Each structure stands twice: as C-alpha cells, then as structure tokens.
Amino acid sequence: MSTRTVPIRFQLNGLPVERSIPPERILLDLIRDELRLTGTKRGCDLGTCGCCTVLLDGTPVLSCLTLAARADGRSVTTIEGIMTGGRLHPVQAAFVECGATQCGFCTPGFVLTAVALLRENPHPDRATIVRAISGNLCRCTGYTKIVRAIERASEVAP
Amino acid sequence: MHLDAFELHRPESLSETLRLAQTWAGQSDFLAGGTDLLPNYKMHLNLRPHLIALDRVSELGGVSLDRFGATATLGELERYLGQARAYPGVADAVTEVATPLVRATATLGGNLLVDTRCFFFNQSHFWRQSLGYCLKADGDRCHVVPQKERCYATFSGDLAPALMVVDAEVEVAGASGVRRLPLRDLYDRTGDGIRRLRLAPGELLVAVHLPSEARQFRASYLKLRIRPSFDFPELGVAVAARTDGDRIEALRLAVGGLETYPRRFDELTDPLEGQRWSEERIRDLAAAVSAAVRPVRNTSLAPDYRKRMAGVYVRRAIDRMRHRGG
Numbered sequence: 001m002s003t004r005t006v007p008i009r010f011q012l013n014g015l016p017v018e019r020s021i022p023p024e025r026i027l028l029d030l031i032r033d034e035l036r037l038t039g040t041k042r043g044c045d046l047g048t049c050g051c052c053t054v055l056l057d058g059t060p061v062l063s064c065l066t067l068a069a070r071a072d073g074r075s076v077t078t079i080e081g082i083m084t085g086g087r088l089h090p091v092q093a094a095f096v097e098c099g100a101t102q103c104g105f106c107t108p109g110f111v112l113t114a115v116a117l118l119r120e121n122p123h124p125d126r127a128t129i130v131r132a133i134s135g136n137l138c139r140c141t142g143y144t145k146i147v148r149a150i151e152r153a154s155e156v157a158p
Numbered sequence: 159m160h161l162d163a164f165e166l167h168r169p170e171s172l173s174e175t176l177r178l179a180q181t182w183a184g185q186s187d188f189l190a191g192g193t194d195l196l197p198n199y200k201m202h203l204n205l206r207p208h209l210i211a212l213d214r215v216s217e218l219g220g221v222s223l224d225r226f227g228a229t230a231t232l233g234e235l236e237r238y239l240g241q242a243r244a245y246p247g248v249a250d251a252v253t254e255v256a257t258p259l260v261r262a263t264a265t266l267g268g269n270l271l272v273d274t275r276c277f278f279f280n281q282s283h284f285w286r287q288s289l290g291y292c293l294k295a296d297g298d299r300c301h302v303v304p305q306k307e308r309c310y311a312t313f314s315g316d317l318a319p320a321l322m323v324v325d326a327e328v329e330v331a332g333a334s335g336v337r338r339l340p341l342r343d344l345y346d347r348t349g350d351g352i353r354r355l356r357l358a359p360g361e362l363l364v365a366v367h368l369p370s371e372a373r374q375f376r377a378s379y380l381k382l383r384i385r386p387s388f389d390f391p392e393l394g395v396a397v398a399a400r401t402d403g404d405r406i407e408a409l410r411l412a413v414g415g416l417e418t419y420p421r422r423f424d425e426l427t428d429p430l431e432g433q434r435w436s437e438e439r440i441r442d443l444a445a446a447v448s449a450a451v452r453p454v455r456n457t458s459l460a461p462d463y464r465k466r467m468a469g470v471y472v473r474r475a476i477d478r479m480r481h482r483g484g
Contacts, residue, residue, distance in 0.1 A: 023166030024160075046197045046200065047196075047259075050259050060259055060262060067189075067196075067211075134257050134388070135388070136259070
C-alpha cells in the first residue's frame with residue numbers, strides 16, 4: 001500500500017464528491033468499486049476498447065487509464081449522469097429507437113462518445129461519426145445501427 | 159488490473175518538476191497522458207516508486223505555429239494542425255496515432271519518447287515469468303535475437319519520423335539548464351536499445367520547435383498497421399520535400415516502426431537534391447530504403463513483409479506528397 005493518500009474533490013454527475021485515495025487508484029476503480037456506479041464498464045482495462053469511457057470536463061477519456069487523482073477539481077460525467085428529469089438523453093433514446101445495442105456492454109462508452117461529439121458538432125456527417133467512435137469497440141452489432149443511432153440523434157438535436 | 163503503489167508528485171512549475179526529477183532520478187517516471195505508461199505499469203513493466211505528473215506544469219503545454227508543448231495532447235495538436243492547415247505530414251501522423259479516445263489524453267512528448275515495443279516485452283507478468291523474462295525487463299537475454307547485449311524492441315511512435323523530416327528541434331530542460339538539439343539526435347543510435355535517448359537522468363522534454371523553413375515543405379506520412387483504427391505502427395514512412403517545379407531542392411525521408419530508433423535517410427536523399435523527380439529515381443530510392451532497414455521478428459507482421467512494404471510505402475508517401483497542393 002502507499003504510505004499516504006491524496007485528497008480529491010470533484011463533481012460526479014453534477015454532485016460533489018470528496019475522497020482520500022491512494023495515488024495509484026484508477027478512476028474506473030473509484031467509479032465502479034467505491035462509488036458503485038457500475039454503468040461504466042471494465043473491458044480490456046488497457047485503453048483499447050473504450051467501454052470505460054467517461055467525460056472529463058466534457059471530453060471523452062478512458063477511465064481505465066486515468067488516475068483518479070487527475071479528476072481533482074474537475075467534473076466527471078458517467079452514463080448515469082446524462083438523463084435529465086427522468087428522460088433519456090436524445091442519444092440514449094436514439095440508441096433504443098434504432099436498436100443500436102445487443103449485449104449492451106459497450107453501449108455506455110458509445111453513448112458518451114456520441115454525446116461529446118454532438119456537443120462539439122451537432123450535425124456530423126457519417127465519416128465524422130465513424131472517426132469519432134473509432135476508439136469504441138463493439139463485438140455484436142457491426143456498428144451499422146450505432147452509426148444510424150448517432151445520425152438519428154443529430155437529426156433531433158436543436 | 160490494479161496498479162502497484164507509488165508516490166505521486168504533482169508539481170506546478172517547471173523548476174519544481176526538475177527538482178523532483180533530480181531528487182528521484184532513476185527511481186521515477188514522468189506521467190503525462192499515461193496512455194502507454196499506465197498499461198505498462200499494469201503489466202508490471204519496469205515499475206518505478208515515484209511518478210511525477212506533468213499535467214499542472216503550464217510551461218510544458220500549448221501549441222503554436224513554431225512551438226508544440228511537450229504535454230500538448232495529440233487531440234489538441236490534431237485540431238490545431240487541421241485549423242492552421244500546417245505541416246501536412248505531422249497532421250497525417252497525429253491523426254494516425256491510436257484512437258480519438260487515446261489522443262484526448264496522450265501527449266506529443268509521450269509519443270516522441272514512447273517506450274519501444276516487442277512481443278516478448280508487452281506481455282503480462284505471468285506470461286513473461288514463464289519465459290524467464292527478457293533483457294528489457296527483469297531478465298538478462300533477448301528472445302528475438304538470442305544474445306545478452308542488445309534489445310531489439312521497436313520504436314513505435316508516429317510523430318518522430320514526421321517531425322524529423324521537417325528538421326524539428328527539441329527543447330530539453332535539466333539541472334544544468336535548457337538546451338536544444340535536433341529531434342533526430344534525441345535518439346541515441348549507439349545505445350544498447352534500452353538506453354536509447356540522449357537525455358541525462360532527470361532531464362525533461364519541454365517542447366518541439368519548428369523552423370520557419372518547415373512550412374515550405376510539402377510532406378506526408380503513411381502508416382502500416384493491422385487495425386487501421388488503433389494499432390501501433392508496423393512501419394511508418396515520412397517524407398518532406400521543397401521543390402521548384404519538378405526539380406527537388408530539398409528532400410528528407412525517415413522511417414519508424416521498424417527498428418529501435420526512428421531513422422532519417424539523408425545518405426539516400428541528399429544525392430537527389432538538384433535532380434528532377436522521375437519514376438526511376440523514386441523506385442531506386444524506395445529499393446534502397448527497403449534494403450537498408452533491418453526489422454526483426456518482434457511485432458505482428460513478418461519482418462520480411464515489413465521490409466518489402468518499406469519500399470512500397472516510400473513510393474506511396476512520395477506520391478501522396480507530390481499530389482498535395484501548397
């Protein structure tokens with residue numbers, strides 16, 4: 001064990017979190033094992049698959065390769081934090097409508113990557129969508145419906 | 159996978175960073191994006207008890223036309239180069255590094271200094287233990303080229319070749335002050351493959367500087383890999399040229415992903431300066447590069463294939479560069 005802990009404070013899905021953590025604590029472990037938000041998935045654990053994607057100050061990052069200490073003073077959004085007023089986020093709704101999930105394990109990562117893409121570029125073309133999700137792996141769908149869902153979400157975006 | 163315990167230092171200035179690096183020289187790693195270091199730490203590869211995080215050191219960041227900060231993320235650099243429409247070869251290379259998710263945190267400095275890779279090194283501790291480890295981590299022999307003197311792991315950064323061909327320089331800071339050297343000289347080709355950088359203990363990469371002449375070059379970078387959306391290079395070819403019509407005024411070529419070091423081929427390109435482009439000259443150059451490189455069997459694709467593809471990619475990279483405007 002480490003000889004000391006690091007104090008961190010951050011916003012998690014809009015709510016303040018304060019913790020003392022060992023410096024080697026990975027953000028994914030903090031989110032899943034300590035804060036019990038298990039929507040963020042552990043896939044490869046080495047940065048290849050994108051299942052663990054969360055938004056750090058709005059930017060999608062791999063939480064399996066991010067030290068939790070790095071979240072200090074910042075805002076973290078997980079899949080649990082994008083619904084508003086009990087309603088699905090438009091990207092989530094589009095995934096449901098288009099049947100863009102099968103086993104569902106990769107879905108939180110895809111949804112968060114898509115949320116960030118559409119915030120930056122509300123009406124991306126197909127090639128831009130494909131590039132944006134190239135760090136998220138899906139072993140079930142073949143991606144067609146995922147791309148379609150993101151296009152659908154962009155159509156309903158303001 | 160959990161990380162073993164380490165002490166995390168989070169300096170807020172360059173001077174504090176250098177002081178920490180001096181104090182913990184030999185016992186520390188710098189942590190920038192962490193996208194390569196942390197997977198290696200998860201696999202227990204060359205762990206150090208101290209990590210010095212660079213994310214709060216503002217002197218190391220920022221991107222402008224003639225200076226790229228070492229901790230600028232690849233995503234930041236990609237966006238900047240896209241908007242500035244500058245250094246097309248560097249823009250090619252940065253877009254080809256891993257995925258957007260990795261590029262959101264991976265840094266320029268990390269890509270230039272990225273640890274070399276090998277089948278026998280980038281494996282779990284359990285896997286490596288069963289083979290008795292290797293020269294690069296915990297062991298005393300190389301399994302690729304059986305001997306005990308030299309490591310043959312492959313340099314797997316994409317940006318080094320692309321920056322070398324436009325004569326980029328690196329700014330390095332250490333206890334004895336700040337110095338600049340050509341990027342190509344950062345890689346110590348006389349080393350044993352493990353000691354492979356001309357950095358003193360505790361020295362730190364601060365920034366990459368682009369000379370104004372770099373903007374006069376047409377350039378391109380092409381990368382061979384298994385999965386186009388993700389993998390490290392099995393081969394990377396960068397080329398840059400300044401031409402007057404069909405006449406070559408200056409020509410540079412560098413390759414990565416084949417040997418322990420990224421390598422520039424001035425001995426092959428200098429004789430072409432003052433000449434005109436011709437199919438025969440390009441074919442001869444491609445053949446000479448292919449003949450000169452020495453990949454070994456330590457990545458996914460066979461060394462003979464990578465060697466032959468080096469020639470193919472030289473031709474394609476030149477073609478791509480020549481058909482670019484500017």
